[in-house]
Amino acid sequence: MVCFIIKKLFSHRVNQRTQVTGTMADERIEEITKKIATYPDFPKPGISFKDIFSVLLEPRVFRNLMAVLEERVRRVCPGVQAVVGLESRGFLIGTPLALALDIPFVPIRKKGKLPGKVKQVSYTLEYGTDVFEAQESSIKKGQKVVILDDLLATGGSMKAACDLVTAMGGEVLLCLVCIELLDLKGCEKFSHPFDAVVKF
Ligand SMILES: O=P(O)(O)OC[C@H]1O[C@H](OP(=O)(O)OP(=O)(O)O)[C@H](O)[C@@H]1O
């Protein structure tokens, strides 16, 4: 009986994973959604490119996006100790979020751009393959982090970032993106808690 109840509770949590913060109507999110420009067949035929830069053109909408991200992190992972941002578009939102939360910003960069000793992981993304690196001492053992990026497509980048942070001894409390491309089912690539502001 106890086992049955535990299983029920657990399956509920797993099913809720992509709904970490619920679905309350939020006018800020509706406006952010409308501002995200779509470019068909960029950078390759068949790719429908969602452009976060169109949100950044409007300070009020950008500020609202940052406020939504901050609220979600404060609600879901109050003990978070660092924001890990993925080069390059993840830096745009990762640095202001780290400042707002008053915690360190840790960059994960593409191969060969970070000085000093680095840890590496290779990965595939919607239109290619790449290698991610982090500076060896940038993530401490047991450090609780949120990983932030502009967009989740196939989930290859986010999975690689989770693997890298975990291999360095960090604990991923939340993977957070502005935009999720639902058809690509990227969040199935990794098992950490996940949340997205806008879903297409
Ligand atoms: O879920 P995935 O299939 O891995 O794709 C998502 C990633 O792809 C894009 O980055 P990109 O590597 O194009 O580089 P950029 O951020 O430097 O523009 C986007 O900013 C995400 O980081």
Ligand SMILES: Nc1ncnc2[nH]cnc12
């Ligand atoms: N469809 C897409 N739009 C914007 N950035 C992306 N990165 C990977 N896929 C993408």
Ligand SMILES: [Mg+2]
């Ligand atoms: Mg990117």
